[in-house]
Amino acid sequence: MATLLETDAVLKRGLAYLVKADPVMARLAREGIVPQLRKRPPGFEGLAWIVIGQQVSTASAAAIWGRLRTILEPPTPQMFLRLSDESLRAAGLSAGKVRTLRAAAAEIAEGRLQLDAFPGLPADEAHALLTRVKGIGPWTADIYLLFCLGHPDAFPSGDLAVQEAARLAYGLEQRPDAKALTALAERWRPWRGVAAKVLWAYYRTVKAREGAPG
Structure with missing residues (x-):
């Protein structure tokens, strides 16, 4: 690569x-x-930022992310899984984005999605692993690989x-x-x-x- x-x-x-x-x-x-x-941070934090930014303006995404970060400290999948749906919705996340991020957080926390291993994988293989997570589509996977991982392909x-x-x-x-x-x-x-x-x-x-x- x-x-x-x-x-x-x-x-x-x-x-x-x-x-x-x-x-x-x-x-x-x-x-x-x-x-x-x-470039944005890799790992769950960067993936969460991308999911939050889907189909909303840059300003709206920044506002939602800012509210989420006040309750998501540290910004880890384990911490995200501890938050209630009510608190996540109050931060501005839609029900769909809550479900997607919960699914991704569980996959990472339980070791089934190992984002740390992605730098050594071809782009197509890493893309396939990400899109296996319920709610993560091709666009989200590609944007994560490009902007969080810096994958050139x-x-x-x-x-x-x-x-x-x-x-x-x-x-x-x-x-x-x-x-x-x-x-x-x-x-x-x-x-x-x-x-x-x-x-x-x-x-x-x-x-x-x-x-x-x-």
Whole structure:
């Protein structure tokens, strides 16, 4: 496996590979699209943050996480399992997110989900282990592997912003679905995670241009 995305030097190495492997990535680099490193803590804390952030705004996720952290100290799966549903709902978690995090916390606490072993696993294998947990879908697994673990080949093919960025960058007639984007991403192995970061950066740039005054 390639080195984890923990430094700007590794990120640049991945970007250099993509520039050589894909003319479209090379064009985006020439246009000044710069991917961001951005990393969150690994383990249960990082996984919980990702689950909380699903389908809510960044501001809402931060507010919910802040309330949860006042009662989740230390932020371990064992501590989470001690909290009541009432206290978790009062912090802002939906019933579905409570169930997902309880399932994940139990899997980790009982040793069936060993997140500490993930750095040595291929992205696809780690992804499969995460999605066995009830409530954790492909997007959550990919985002955890990319942003908490820094896996260079994790690729969130179901992310709408990545899909739309690929449509724009590659001049596609319609936004590719997860299956089509996974096929497109084969050319980026073993740096698909860096490619995702490039596409996110490109998406933000396009949206900023659209919002600029004429």
